Amino acid sequence: MGIADAKLDERLRLHENGAVSLGDRVDDVLRDAIVAEQLEPGERLSDKEIAEVLGISRTPVREALQRLTWIGLVEVSPSRYTRVTEVSDELAAGSLEYTVLQAGLAMQLAVQRMDEAELAEAVSYLDRMIEAADQDDSRALVGAARVFIGYLARHSGNAVLARVMLEAAPLLERNLRRVRFDTSPRSETYRQMREAMLARDADAAESLLRRPLRPWGD
Structure with missing residues (x-):
């Protein structure tokens, strides 16, 4: 084009x-x-x-x-x-790894620091991820995850983390579109994450978010 x-x-x-x-x-x-x-x-x-x-x-x-x-x-x-720039398999995998690690940190901080209204909004964005996973829509899942993780970063209470993740978001979204996720096992993980967030269990929510995200065929 x-x-x-x-x-x-x-x-x-x-x-x-x-x-x-x-x-x-x-x-x-x-x-x-x-x-x-x-x-x-x-x-x-x-x-x-x-x-x-x-x-x-x-x-x-x-x-x-x-x-x-x-x-x-x-x-x-x-x-x-x-x-x-081209998106190699190595770059896509590195983008996935970086996203998971940074998102886990944002989750840990945000769950502890969000007020009730902010927590409810965060969960509503997670619900969009659950819906995409239920529908086995990998592309929609990436888009919903970007919104969810961005919200966590902005409400982490850490301005440096939020700024770095905001700057990296376009690159990561583009690169992650080259990873085809096996969405089938994710719905239950996301539902567990939802419960952990509502219970203010930051450690459990972070652990669930950081579960390995493997592409198709791995």
Whole structure:
């Protein structure tokens, strides 16, 4: 798929906000397009072409591409190419491992620190994961898990953890789509996790969240 096919110009208009810089808006648009794989792994990116499609100067595009390079969605070889990063099996597995470890820490802190209303909302997001697992929908499960884990991080009471996980979220979501999860045994684990959270048993909830998540066939 080419840059023009991703309809980036339409997305940029949807992101219009006087309080947000043009560079930030371009960053959001490109990030969303890469995560959704409208800009596919390995696809070459031209700041000139993107700027022309968006009808803006190249400076904010270059700024956005630099930020995306920092978080791992874009890679640059000077004087050769700028392209969307590929997702190898090793990278997908590493992303899964990182997500589980960080999510376990967020769970431990959040269960102890959330008030009752926040806990109830967290459980409602977990219910979406349970529904996706019941329906054996691996893709929906990844999306629901992203929302759930993001909520835990924001309510962990640890600003550093929340910031790091927020920055990594787009990269992890894109990479984890390459992992096909066996959803069948997860429903019961998530239901047990739900009960542990409601009981404020942070250790049990963390342990359940950190159970090995194995791809199909492992």
